[in-house]
Amino acid sequence: xxxxxxxxxxxxxxxxxxxxxxxxxxxxxxxxxxxxxxxxxxxxxxxxxxxxxxxxxxxxxxxxxxxxxxxxxxxxxxxxxxxxxxxxxxxxx
Amino acid sequence: xxxxxxxxxxxxxxxxxxxxxxxxxxxxxxxxxxxxxxxxxxxxxxxxxxxxxxxxxxxxxxxxxxxxxxxxxxxxxxxxxxxxxxxxxxxxxxxxxxxxxxxxxxxxxxxxxxxxxxxxxxxxxxxxxxxxxxxxxxxxxxxxxxxxxxxxxxxxxxxxxxxxxxxxxxxxxxxxxxxxxxxxxxxxxxxxxxxxxxxxxxxxxxxxxxxxxxxxxxxxxxxxxxxxxxxxxxxxxxxxxxxxxxxxxxxxxxxxxxxxxxxxxxxxxxxxxxxxxxxxxxxxxxxxxxxxxxxxxxxxxxxxxxxxxxxxxxxxxxxxxxxxxxxxxxxxxxxxxxxxxxxxxxxxxxxxxxxxxxxxxxxxxxxxxxxxxxxxxxxxxxxxxxxxxxxxxxxxxxxxxxxxxxxxxxxxxxxxxxxxxxxxxxxxxxxxxxxxxxxxxxxxxxxxxxxx
Numbered sequence: 001x002x003x004x005x006x007x008x009x010x011x012x013x014x015x016x017x018x019x020x021x022x023x024x025x026x027x028x029x030x031x032x033x034x035x036x037x038x039x040x041x042x043x044x045x046x047x048x049x050x051x052x053x054x055x056x057x058x059x060x061x062x063x064x065x066x067x068x069x070x071x072x073x074x075x076x077x078x079x080x081x082x083x084x085x086x087x088x089x090x091x092x093x
Numbered sequence: 094x095x096x097x098x099x100x101x102x103x104x105x106x107x108x109x110x111x112x113x114x115x116x117x118x119x120x121x122x123x124x125x126x127x128x129x130x131x132x133x134x135x136x137x138x139x140x141x142x143x144x145x146x147x148x149x150x151x152x153x154x155x156x157x158x159x160x161x162x163x164x165x166x167x168x169x170x171x172x173x174x175x176x177x178x179x180x181x182x183x184x185x186x187x188x189x190x191x192x193x194x195x196x197x198x199x200x201x202x203x204x205x206x207x208x209x210x211x212x213x214x215x216x217x218x219x220x221x222x223x224x225x226x227x228x229x230x231x232x233x234x235x236x237x238x239x240x241x242x243x244x245x246x247x248x249x250x251x252x253x254x255x256x257x258x259x260x261x262x263x264x265x266x267x268x269x270x271x272x273x274x275x276x277x278x279x280x281x282x283x284x285x286x287x288x289x290x291x292x293x294x295x296x297x298x299x300x301x302x303x304x305x306x307x308x309x310x311x312x313x314x315x316x317x318x319x320x321x322x323x324x325x326x327x328x329x330x331x332x333x334x335x336x337x338x339x340x341x342x343x344x345x346x347x348x349x350x351x352x353x354x355x356x357x358x359x360x361x362x363x364x365x366x367x368x369x370x371x372x373x374x375x376x377x378x379x380x381x382x383x384x385x386x387x388x389x390x391x392x393x394x395x396x397x398x399x400x401x402x403x404x405x406x407x408x409x410x411x412x413x414x415x416x417x418x419x420x421x422x423x424x425x426x427x428x429x430x431x432x433x434x435x436x437x438x439x440x441x442x443x444x445x446x447x448x449x450x451x452x453x454x455x456x457x458x459x460x461x462x463x464x465x466x467x468x469x470x471x472x473x474x475x476x477x478x479x480x481x482x483x484x485x486x487x488x489x490x491x492x493x494x495x496x497x498x499x500x501x502x503x504x505x506x507x508x509x510x511x512x513x514x515x516x517x518x519x520x521x522x523x524x525x526x527x528x529x530x531x532x533x534x535x536x537x538x539x540x541x542x543x544x545x
Contacts, residue, residue, distance in 0.1 A: 049102050086162040086349060090342045091105075092097075
């Protein structure tokens, strides 16, 4: 069992079809496991926070990030991937 | 397993995107003591080789951490043992300055600090040689920073060194005149200098440090300013609490970066410096925090009290967020690097005298202040003496980094570019302190230096 490594993927932008499908396909292809998703649309603005386990052997942070960046550019939304430690550090004592 | 909640994630993203949350610097401190030899060329080679080996991966690791946590790490820097301590047996310390600069370029860091001497009580021959070489050293290098400690609470103020530094500041401005006296932006004169400061221009790796350490300087004035917008008109108790909470968040980022950098570079973690460091960008200003507290403009009456509250609350909030806090830790007030300070100085609201008062309650001193190019060396020395006296008596670090901008007078401004920003020329007193400065000798340590 590999050590759990978590990434937070946040997606912000204009709502359109297939955002979740395309993000989760990339995660699947990169051997990342989705742990939690929350998603809202407020006046046409799509916002999704997705937490994934990226600790498996076949999963490279850099590759996954590069693919997500490319997807964001292609479909015109901001997709960001960060190690969960930044949020844990800031908000948990 | 605790899941981080959405609102916390969005809050952090807001801080990064709109409030300019960043880590100002990862600074690697490197001891040069193992390099010492009386052969000038060998000394330079040893220093270059040691630094480029130790800091080989510093910049890449900084970028890697930045990429993974999504928080900008603005600068990667190196600090070294005060050069005067390792150049005692050679004739020309400028050769070492140039070797340090070459090492900075090879490793790709933004600055290298430690062309320094600690002369708070007296100067060795090596100290004197190094100090006198500063104008040449800073005008023949690009990334080198220099700092001189001329006083301490324990030792008093070395007025011979203060006098000498008045001349050196002038000569450095002249030697870098084509860049507006830029050399002076890389030269700081301290009282009670600290040995583990990661911020430039005053960073050096003190003689009490180990072979190598990484320290982190945080930033984040914009985050504090925005947090205070939520407590408009509320009493100061709430202001202080809000700053403390915000400082905690900011410092945790610094602690995380320091821990990761230490692990990946396999170098011990030194300290997190809790300083609020502004940049010339809009929304990244310490002055604007003070104005958010209710001052029409930074520099008006009330500014010192506002800064005292800010400085203290930042420390109280930050100290629990990090296992080792050190460096300068407090709010910085570099005029040219802070858009609010620049505006206040341009409008005449912020004078040298008010800035001096502010340095009594914040982390450093008269910082990045442009003064008329024809200011006499003795006047600059007297400004240094005043500031050192504040540090000595109040048991705190103070510093002077003034730029007598060649050919400029009050009403002009001088541009340094990048993080160093631009500065309107601030008037200095025209009455002479020359006879005072020419006395030389040492101002005795204050009574409360006898604490044992």
